[in-house]
Amino acid sequence: MSREKWQLCVLLAILLVFVALAPVSQACDFCNVKFMEMQEEKAETSLQAREILDLVRGDNAPYRVTPLTTDNKQPDKADEQEPIEILQPMNDKQNGCTGCDGLPPTSYVPQDVEPDKKFTLTLKEGDVYLGKGVLYSGFTIDDKIPGPTLIVKQNDIVEIEVVNTGKIPHGMSIHAAYTQTSKYVGQIGAGETKSIKFKVTYPGVYMYHCAPGGHAIPMHTLFGQYGMLVVLPDDGYELEKRGEKPDVELYLIQHEMYKTGKDAIMGDPLYVLFNGQLFRYVEDPIKVRPGDNVRIYFLNVGPNIISTLHIVGVVWDHVYWQGHPDNVFVGGQTVLAGPSDSWVIDFRIPEDEGNYLLVTHAFGSATRGAIGAFSASYDHEEVVSVILADGPTYTEEELAEFRELAERIISPYEPTDIDEPFIITPEQQKATVEIIGNSFYPKVLKVPVGTEVEWINEDIFTYAEGEFAGIHDVAATSGPEMFASPLLGHGEKFSYTFTEVGEYEYICIPHPYMKGKVIVYDSDEKSGSQQASFNMWYALPLALAGMIVLPIIIRKFRS
Amino acid sequence: MSREKWQLCVLLAILLVFVALAPVSQACDFCNVKFMEMQEEKAETSLQAREILDLVRGDNAPYRVTPLTTDNKQPDKADEQEPIEILQPMNDKQNGCTGCDGLPPTSYVPQDVEPDKKFTLTLKEGDVYLGKGVLYSGFTIDDKIPGPTLIVKQNDIVEIEVVNTGKIPHGMSIHAAYTQTSKYVGQIGAGETKSIKFKVTYPGVYMYHCAPGGHAIPMHTLFGQYGMLVVLPDDGYELEKRGEKPDVELYLIQHEMYKTGKDAIMGDPLYVLFNGQLFRYVEDPIKVRPGDNVRIYFLNVGPNIISTLHIVGVVWDHVYWQGHPDNVFVGGQTVLAGPSDSWVIDFRIPEDEGNYLLVTHAFGSATRGAIGAFSASYDHEEVVSVILADGPTYTEEELAEFRELAERIISPYEPTDIDEPFIITPEQQKATVEIIGNSFYPKVLKVPVGTEVEWINEDIFTYAEGEFAGIHDVAATSGPEMFASPLLGHGEKFSYTFTEVGEYEYICIPHPYMKGKVIVYDSDEKSGSQQASFNMWYALPLALAGMIVLPIIIRKFRS
């Protein structure tokens, strides 16, 4: 395929994304088809191409058997097996299990069973306000980061319905479910709803998060879609065994926020928060009275950095690894939690009034937002006995005001005010943009006219059926000249030399939320003067053409 | 307030810092008052300003009730409650506790009780020598990093007296105390002494560290003020239960040293040390004999990076999570410790002589200094049976020689020889200095004349009563031109365009140890020639004015 044809193709695809009236129900099928054609063309000389073809089309192709993500609605083979009592412990022979009395069953239940508890989670792209004048543009669950806190009891049958009201595919991974979840709710197209039922047999504090398949599993989590699901144990913890109960229960998530996709991959967050707001419980300390029994259900979402949770003035009475009552420790000043690790923490408020600071003792994270406080006073008549891990929510009016007044807006995948241009001088002649973590890095590049800019795809997880994963391209959406790359696998490059002064905006077609900008300046330092020269010559006629041609293309590739 | 007035104000404040004969007993009250005025002025348009005003002056203002740090000397309400036997387990009703037999009491004791053990810790800013020709300029306890190792027995009543001989506020957080410490020793002004008494009821290996409130809690710890407090269990560990005892006891702290505040926040240390010296126990291996029982009381201070402690040629016999005898594990090649995590480790020296290397298996840290060795020989007649975690100390003469001969001096918050200028070229037109981790980054900037330099405050924890926390400004102290910014909250910016060649030095007034430099060069490459043009025109008359005016201002704001 010639470069001209490809460019036309790309333009149509751009229009597909921007003009299309309906949201994208699957991750760019057009891109998938195109990408596979390209692999065949270069199989002779490319190791990656060969591996991908083997993987998808070879005799031994594993994805043919059981795809990583499947739209599997037909009756399940598990149900066709000889009927098994769902409460019965399961062993490798699936019949009378001797010797495994101590083991609870897995979470498998036939999908037509009646649930004890039902929850609905709504996923989309959106903004949240973090406090301190900071607005975050990322992905949300129920318009929050973290999403809603789900609390169930051991042995409940739980139904979770997942609604995608966004423009791209989302999905769900639920750590409390000891059974297949990917094929039920793993990938949910824009506008679709799916659900899963399972029985929670192991008590504990679990993470759930968006997981639309492949490279997007970590990326959507890094962008903000996660929450906590707690399975309360039948017999409680040591405290309950002593005949007591917690006076205050804090469901606490520590989580990270990134200003670029590269930072997300490298584990360099800009903010680290407790329950969705910078220093939330410093601004609104948790009221307790001396002598109160306090329980923290703690989940470190991460998704990169460890936390060592500590309270100034408190030694733990008992802590429970992953929240299971059998995994008990005595005393201790901290609990160490990697990403998706959890603890149940029990302690008492001492006799002496004052503030008891809550902090991750990984102090780089603490300074970035992960500090809170318990305010202990004999005068607190009423205390809030349950504090959930949900991020704060705001009305549309409040959010509109936040957007207007925000000191800064940050986003991992598109340029905002904080993305200062990365400036290339004439001596450097060449500039490189990494495509990494579903974003461009640097997001804004400023180069002298005549500079060759090279994009290199540093994302690696390049393929999983039905999902576009870490394959990216570069396509201009505005600017004096137009340019577009083919789809790039890991380590593949595309270069373009800018010969006209002006501002160029571009996106990645398979992931149209990924945005970048190149500012080309006159090396005699007249940059800036022509920045507004938005070039519309091709946009209008093609938009018209797109209106007619695209519905046909879409229909073709979706069927 | 006009810019001119503000500049005058700033100059006076500079003089306050440099001219004042007495050290600063509180964190810049003048700055606090000024900052609150500014918040009122911009409350209409700034989200941050509104939040801060709500927090401090609103109806629901939590800090009115129980400030994060308080100079609370009056009798405590805890003592006014119905008298409770301090040894009695405490429950939520504070009376006869049934069912909580297994739980020790918290650490609360009335402050007039007689202690079993008393320690004095002296905090200040100062230098230490790290070995390998490296001098570190930071914050110290008893002139050491780490500070002294404190060893007590379970159920001791401990008094810790904290003396601040520095120029800025310091304070103390003591992890072994299961009771309020912040309000007794949380913030101690320059020249002041405070103390706290508490009963250590949970055995374990604990961290203590400077904690003067708010943003300074993590920062002073990152800058070097920490140590170990061990509470020995009444009945010992498995070894004692077998009727044996350790032949060699090593109290071991792993800790990190940073060359910029930004590195401290990002968790990128320049050095990682065992007990305060680079490769201390390689240079002076710990002598042991085959068959010796060795116990390590291990604390990873961090404050950012995990450690997996390992000894080449040793498998652990027993290790105890956080040093509590009930949290016992068998075998294992490593122990994993996040910041402020601790372990007690018991093992035997095998029959075979030779060196047994001690190392964190996080090998990036090992190469930066965290390697040591046990030297095992049948010929070692005497072995040192107790090795404390205290950093090395030197006489004033030794330190003077180290300062003169040091290959390098490093400091997180002020420029030293290793801070190479960050050079801006004429094409870049603009430069950005981040204010982060109570330091400027880059600390030394070199720009062509006419460049606009923008400072942006990336510190976030902007307020806690009585402490200035992460609010910073920029104020010239020398150079051809003068400039000064208002106080900056998180994400706020200040710009200044340099029009004269020369060297400019500046500080942050609320944290005058924070120092930065801008070198302005002629873009025709004659830079350097005018560097010495220190501009005195404003310093002398203002110094005189300051002598008269400042005492009045200080008195006004301190009262």
Place this chain on the structure above:
Amino acid sequence: MSREKWQLCVLLAILLVFVALAPVSQACDFCNVKFMEMQEEKAETSLQAREILDLVRGDNAPYRVTPLTTDNKQPDKADEQEPIEILQPMNDKQNGCTGCDGLPPTSYVPQDVEPDKKFTLTLKEGDVYLGKGVLYSGFTIDDKIPGPTLIVKQNDIVEIEVVNTGKIPHGMSIHAAYTQTSKYVGQIGAGETKSIKFKVTYPGVYMYHCAPGGHAIPMHTLFGQYGMLVVLPDDGYELEKRGEKPDVELYLIQHEMYKTGKDAIMGDPLYVLFNGQLFRYVEDPIKVRPGDNVRIYFLNVGPNIISTLHIVGVVWDHVYWQGHPDNVFVGGQTVLAGPSDSWVIDFRIPEDEGNYLLVTHAFGSATRGAIGAFSASYDHEEVVSVILADGPTYTEEELAEFRELAERIISPYEPTDIDEPFIITPEQQKATVEIIGNSFYPKVLKVPVGTEVEWINEDIFTYAEGEFAGIHDVAATSGPEMFASPLLGHGEKFSYTFTEVGEYEYICIPHPYMKGKVIVYDSDEKSGSQQASFNMWYALPLALAGMIVLPIIIRKFRS
């Protein structure tokens, strides 16, 4: 010694490395001798020099007593002690141990005992293919990364023979050995073979890795030389106690790959892999059947980043810290492992078919390669019951093709195609190259003619007997001009101003695999034109001289 003499000396040394017919059997003895002379010359003014001399020559010199690495072949003193029953628990008196019944003996056995199992490991420098078009040039064991998986039973006497077929010293640290290993296999010269015997008394999952002494211990591990040794417990785990056994056993290593030595020290890997290949078990999912008992022997090699291993759709039944059956936990969604931490993980495949994704929940690492999958189907007639942690191996033909077709070649210590030149502009006047992690950073520097380039040694662990550790120098091997530095200790610098346009290649003589490049361009932008001007004037005559002179020098310094 004058600079001219030193340069001649360096040239001879270069020839030593490149011309010598035999590989280097010890780490540059010539360098060691030279370095010690330099320390004496500067002892008056250098703190480092004094410390090193004290360490090696002082009265109290610890290295005289028991060197960190020794070529100890004579009968061991342990054998000369009163004979002890090797199976008998050892205590500090080495006789009848009362009260230590619960403790197994250490691993010490006389070296003339007959082993139950014998393994041979072959170490050298070499390439491996990582998948996705990436070839890695580093250090290997048995031509693999990770090396072979060694499986033994509790109380086996194990012999490990280590063969060095590389060009530099290698060695071995074996974490399962609870006895001296360093002095038997700690340092093995090029072409040499050594061995060690030990008894494995503590069951568990252990790391082994190259450890040639000093700074090289972490560096060779960071470069790829490691593997897993599992000691299976006599009585199995809970599963075996229930009368069952695992249907599928996965030996799983997570490990990191670096593209520069600096990244290795900073803990910023380019790739994170399971068992040596990017997304290995996505491309070839592990086949299981619903109801299967699966056991994972998990080792996080690191050597820097934590892992929280998780399987989508699985809650653990039992996990065992470090693989010891006594350290059992129930339930949980993740296990947290720092570098060299390990777990045994037992779980069941639920009734529902589909893919169960295996992933580290530290999602930055997951996106870089650490994702896999179990494919569960009732139709899988045969499943592979044991999957080892060995990295993949390829024939020489396959590797040759990979080298030709690779999208990218990466290496921590020498420039490859991915090492874009770091460009210095004329305004900057000066450039700095860090020597860190046994590599130059940046590896390729491009400077205008007339620029002063400064090399600074940021490696710290500067000395351990018999090994050159973190001492480096800079010596030109090609280019229009020649330059050479003296040996640099930590923080020491060397500067050279380039006055001729062209390409300069250089190495570090003690570590000749460390390679760097400086490209000098005409600031009027004619760079590139003279790049090929390889300067041979000095190479040929000196090569001839070297042929005659070097054997004499070598003989002198080796004896």
